[in-house]
Amino acid sequence: MSLDDFIYNSKSLWMEGNGPEADVVLSSRIRLARNLRNVPFPHKANLEQADKIIKQVFDAIEKSSEFAGQFRCFRMKELTHLERQILVEKHLISPALAESEKGAAFIKHDESVSIMVNEEDHIRIQTLYPGLQMEKAWQLSTKIDDVLEERLDYAFDEKKGYLTACPTNVGTGIRVSVMLHLPALNMLNQSNGIFTTIGQVGLTVRGLYGEGSKGLGNIYQISNQLTLGQSEEDIINNLKGVTKQIIEHERSAREKLLKDAGIRLQDRVGRAYGILSNSYIISSQEAMELLSDVRLGIDLNLIKNLDSRILNEMMILIRPAYLQKFFGQELNEYERDIKRASLLRDRLKQSEIK
Amino acid sequence: MLCTNCKKRPATVHYTKIVNGEKTEMHLCQVCAKEISDFQFNFEPNFSIHNLLAGLLNSMAEPTVGIDYQRNEHCPSCGMSFNEFSQIGRFGCNECYSAFEGRIEPILKRIHGSSVHTGKVPRRAGGELKVKREIDLLKAELDRVVKLEEYEKAAEIRDKIRELEKQLDKNK
Ligand SMILES: [Zn+2]
Ligand SMILES: [Zn+2]
Secondary structure (H helix, E strand, C coil), rough: CCHHHHHHCCCCCCHHCCCCCCCEEEECCCHHHHHCCCCHHHHHHCCHHHHHHHHHHHHEEEEEEEECCCCCEEEEHCCHHHHHHHHCCCCCCHHHHHCCCCCCEEECCCCCEEEEECCCCCCCEEEEEEEHHHHHHHHHHHHHHHHHHHHEECEEECCECCCCCCCCCCCCCCCEEEEECCCCHHHCCCHHHHHHHCCCCCCEEEEECCCCCCCCCHHHEEEEEECCCHHHHHHHHHHHHHHHHHHHHHHHHHHHHHHHHHHHHHHHHHHHHHHHHHHCCCCHHHHHHHHHHHHHHHCCCCCCEEEHHHHHHHHHHHHHHHHHCCCCCCCCCCHHHHHHHHHHHHHHCCCEEC | CEECCCCCCCCCCCEEEECCCCEEEEEEEEHHHHHHHHHHHHHCCHHHHHHHHHHHHHHHHHHHHHHHHHHCECCCCCCCCCHHHHCCCCCEEEEEEEHHHHHHHHHHHHHHHCCCCCCCCCCCCCHHHHHHHHHHHHHHHHHHHCCCCCCHHHHHHHHHHHHHHHHHHHHH
């Protein structure tokens, strides 16, 4: 599989937008932090040590019966800035890895797994599934973890667990997160209250993009904050329990909106659809907001002729680096707004259910 | 100087990013700087957690500041000092955990509310921990059956515990 396939292929597994509770949960992610014994952590390692780790991870994958031939290795220093940015936009690598000359990513062909090497920790295994599928994501990540451990000497302490560069990750080294679409809670101004409660049970919440209190496009990410003292299963179950409650809140908020603001909601959703399918210049910010409205319209059956995947897919495709790659040229902001509008018009037409 | 992102407009926003100890100079125009900060997908909630940690380390370090200067321990393996750790919030290698053991303990308790791992144990690196955990479970079970006066079962469990303990001794 070539780099171009990864880049032009917009269909990461998680972007398929199906899976349980997909009307609210866009994706579930598990990240495991692991380090090797007696090798300095990446920020202290020299290029030679860093390279050796990449080679060791490569061997561990390729010599395994389970995963040989299923991953592709990308070394950051061999990619252009734009190519790295695209991997970030697709949530396959972190911005920190993209900027590290020592870094590499092993990405599984269906893009459900990426193993980041030499980010903050030597190894970060990430699995990404559509919908609410934390257990599935956990099973896959722990399996990959086992396969790597067969050939790599992990830094593990009987009392402190998996040793990580930052003490906030020590123990299980696990970060579980879900990406949620919460338009109705936001419209009814109920999200802040819920998020305050979340902070009290060891979880963190934030807008997926930007730092504002309202997530752009009403998209939020909830993750566990604590990694030591609880088992992975407990951490997952805690997050899952809270997520299920938020799903219920969002669904009843949607029903309330539909009941109390029926025609106004219909108007808002219809206008969003109209602008997205007819605009010729559009910023990513405006596009995200309108896509969120359209997706809500699809979920509430106010828009009947559109595929619900449109939000999951387009929130990636309208991003700056992806747009430039898609159109095969460098674009300034104004040119991007024009190309973005054209891509949106095309995709909305393609997503129409005949 | 032109913006390194769009290469069209003049760069007016300059800053240095440090990621994993590597410096990157950023020179951006107003438009790109805004777009990048609005749309930088935050992969990890690291920022808030790192800030939290830095605040924690500062507040906890205060009473011992005087002592710190006198005996600022270094990790024998990577050479990192505890002061350096408090500044960047990251250890240099796995040995740092044992080098600064006494001082890390309360920090872990403050961050996680616990300092003892109860999760997954790796097959190879986990070594004896798996066996030890099994023995603990069996001992609890033993207490339970003794209370119920099920002595036959208790004898069985005792045998199992002995066997596992032998395993541990052999490895020593
Ligand atoms: Zn620019
Ligand atoms: Zn060290």
